[in-house]
Structure formats: C-alpha cells, structure tokens
Amino acid sequence: MRELILIGIGTGNPDHLTLQGATAIRTADLILVPRKGADKADLADLRRAICARVLGGDDARIVEFDLPKRDSESDYLAGVEAWHDAIARAWGAAAGPAAERVALLIWGDPSLYDSSLRIAARLSPPPKVSVVPGITAxxxxxxxxxxxxxxxxxxxxxxxxxxxxxxxxxxxxxxxxxxxxxxxxxxxxxxxxxxxxxxxxxxxxxxxxxxxxxxxxxxxxxxxxxxxxxxxxxxxxxxxxxxxxxx
CATH class of the missing domain: 3.30.950.10 (Tetrapyrrole methylase, C-terminal domain)
Incomplete structure (x- = not known):
C-alpha cells in the first residue's frame, strides 16, 4: 500500500459525497468496505451503493473485510489501543500486496471522533495518507x-x-x-x-x-x-x- 485515502462520505445520504470524494473513489486501485455484523449490514450496503453510483456498477475493486470487535471488558483505553492494532492488521490483510492506492469510506469526516487517522499511523510500512473531508454528523x-x-x-x-x-x-x-x-x-x-x-x-x-x-x-x-x-x-x-x- 503506497497511499491510503480516507474519504469522508457524510452521514448516510449518498448526495453528501463531494466531487473530490468521487474522484478519489474512481482513481483508487482498491476500496475497502468493513463488515460489522448482520445487524449493521446496511452500513456496508450503503458504502457499496455510493461506490456503485460513482463507478457505474463496476465493483471489481471493492473488497469487504470483517471489522474486529473491541474488548469491552478490559480497561477502556487499553481496549481501544488493542482494537486499533487489530483494525490496522485487518486493513493490511484486506488490501494485499498488489494495490498501491487504497481507499476507505469514512462516515462523516475523518477528523471528528473517528480513529481512522490514528489507525493509519499503525500501518507498516507507513503509506502516504490523504484525507478527503466530509459532512459531519x-x-x-x-x-x-x-x-x-x-x-x-x-x-x-x-x-x-x-x-x-x-x-x-x-x-x-x-x-x-x-x-x-x-x-x-x-x-x-x-x-x-x-x-x-x-x-x-x-x-x-x-x-x-x-x-x-x-x-x-x-x-x-x-x-x-x-x-x-x-x-x-x-x-x-x-x-x-x-x-x-x-x-
């Protein structure tokens, strides 16, 4: 992974995606979509719908992965640290060795109460990280x-x-x-x-x-x-x- 692009997609309305975000989706080699369990399947579906709108139905570059769960029984901060490590590993495994420009669609904006930037800093070797801002909650x-x-x-x-x-x-x-x-x-x-x-x-x-x-x-x-x-x-x-x- 040479570059990781974090794309803010707003709060659930596909129209929240900016033109800059759409360009980033089109130019990415791979788009990672997390699965958060059956109860939250519609969140993955919405990410797929946004990609379909931009890519015209071409979903060959979309790769889904299971999002690790946080241990809610341990100390809060320690649990979050371990969870972020696990997510970083999941990103790397899902991206594989071939994709150079990898995109993740982030609810709202990556800067506000979202840990994607902190997780990206755990990737090794560290890729270039680009951020496309989005509408916040x-x-x-x-x-x-x-x-x-x-x-x-x-x-x-x-x-x-x-x-x-x-x-x-x-x-x-x-x-x-x-x-x-x-x-x-x-x-x-x-x-x-x-x-x-x-x-x-x-x-x-x-x-x-x-x-x-x-x-x-x-x-x-x-x-x-x-x-x-x-x-x-x-x-x-x-x-x-x-x-x-x-x-």
Whole structure:
C-alpha cells in the first residue's frame, strides 16, 4: 500500500459525497468496505451503493473485510489501543500486496471522533495518507433542525457521552454537542433551562429528529432511541444542548 485515502462520505445520504470524494473513489486501485455484523449490514450496503453510483456498477475493486470487535471488558483505553492494532492488521490483510492506492469510506469526516487517522499511523510500512473531508454528523444535525451551531460570539464544545456522564456540563461553553453516547447521558443533568436538539440516522431514509425543552422531550428521546435501535439493530445519533442565557 503506497497511499491510503480516507474519504469522508457524510452521514448516510449518498448526495453528501463531494466531487473530490468521487474522484478519489474512481482513481483508487482498491476500496475497502468493513463488515460489522448482520445487524449493521446496511452500513456496508450503503458504502457499496455510493461506490456503485460513482463507478457505474463496476465493483471489481471493492473488497469487504470483517471489522474486529473491541474488548469491552478490559480497561477502556487499553481496549481501544488493542482494537486499533487489530483494525490496522485487518486493513493490511484486506488490501494485499498488489494495490498501491487504497481507499476507505469514512462516515462523516475523518477528523471528528473517528480513529481512522490514528489507525493509519499503525500501518507498516507507513503509506502516504490523504484525507478527503466530509459532512459531519454535527453539521447534519444543525441542518436537520435549521439551527446555528453557536450563539453570537460564543464558544461551543463537542464531547462524548462518557465524559458528560462522568464530568457533567463543562463551564466553558453554553452550547454542548454530544457524540458517542450509548446511554443518553443527558439524563444525568439538571434539565432546567436546557433546550436539546437530537437526531439519529441523519441523512438517511430512517432519519428521526426531536427538539424542545429537555425536561419535556428528554424522556421521549430515550424511548424513541430504544425503539429505533431495537428496530434496526444499531443506531448512530448525536445531540446538541443549549442553556438559556441568563438575563
């Protein structure tokens, strides 16, 4: 592998793919598509559909591989390190010795809460790594609700459900975006004066969104999230919370 191209493909809508991304797909020798189990087969199908649109049905360059699973029983950081090592090995094995320019289609953008760049750094020998930016879940959420990300001249913070649960709302921002939250960590907060905008499967046909005062819509989000995950076998969601400005 001489070059690895990480292509941001947005949040599930094939129209999110940029012209730069389409060019990268067309010029790659090989396109790796991860399989994440039967419950998430539609994620691989969507990657294949994007490639089919660009390549006109020519799928000879597409190679699927089984994505290793993370050990959730061990220490979190140690488990992630071992998982990333395993994924890097899977990439190398799937690419094989012949392909020089290998592409991976990355949900959202490779720069935001995605470990593809860190995994790529583990490849040996190290290839040249190129990144094609994509639409993030954060952008798709704000677009779906028709809201600005930040208030005038004010900062915002992007964090994870784990950190929100363990550390609470940071004092440095009145607007908080939460990703990778499998347990609706917003339930640990005092909902007084907080508005929440939530979305799942953003950009996909299954897209669902809810917004309103957290005290009112929080329980509804928990219920809808559980139902959607049970129906599809997986869920990708994100939410933005904003505290009312005092005075």
């Amino acid at each position: 954060l952008q798709a959420l704000c677009a779906a609700h028709g809201i600005p990300l930040n208030e005038i001249g004010a900062p915002f913070l992007v964090t994870t459900g784990r950190r929100l649960r363990d550390e609470g709302w940071p004092d440095c921002a009145g607007t908080l975006v939460v990703m990778l939250d499998g347990s609706c960590a917003f339930q640990t907060l005092d909902p007084t004066g907080v508005t929440i905008w939530w979305g799942a499967y953003l950009g996909m046909a299954e897209e669902v969104t809810v917004s309103g005062p957290m005290a009112e819509v929080g329980p509804k989000i928990v219920e809808m999230r559980a139902e959607a995950r049970a129906r599809h076998g997986w869920i990708m969601d994100i939410y933005l919370m904003r505290r009312a400005t005092e005075g």
